[in-house]
Amino acid sequence: MTNIRVFECCQCERQFAQKKWVCPNCKNAEFKLTEVNGKGKVFSSTRIHVTSQEFAHLTPYTVALVELPNGLRVTGRISEPVEINDKVTCISNEKNTYIFSKN
Numbered sequence: 001m002t003n004i005r006v007f008e009c010c011q012c013e014r015q016f017a018q019k020k021w022v023c024p025n026c027k028n029a030e031f032k033l034t035e036v037n038g039k040g041k042v043f044s045s046t047r048i049h050v051t052s053q054e055f056a057h058l059t060p061y062t063v064a065l066v067e068l069p070n071g072l073r074v075t076g077r078i079s080e081p082v083e084i085n086d087k088v089t090c091i092s093n094e095k096n097t098y099i100f101s102k103n
């Protein structure tokens with residue numbers, strides 16, 4: 001399993017998938033990079049059949065928005081079709097894209 005990198009507010013410890021300039025919760029501007037468990041569930045998904053040449057060898061694949069247990073949502077790629085609420089695990093990170101697999 002591969003962990004997901006998240007940004008955590010140094011003051012209130014709230015976590016974000018993307019780095020923020022200031023924490024929307026406490027207005028603090030200091031964040032630290034941390035990692036969370038790569039298990040989550042599918043929030044939404046899109047099956048991709050046609051894509052740019054760079055990704056053509058991967059088609060068909062699924063791009064999914066995966067909701068992690070802490071409520072964060074990250075985008076990832078899954079080779080198989082998935083349904084909403086399917087449980088998925090992050091298995092690798094290729095060129096800054098998280099690759100998930102159905103549990």
Ligand SMILES: [Zn+2]
Binds near residue numbers: 014023025028
């Ligand atoms: Zn904060």
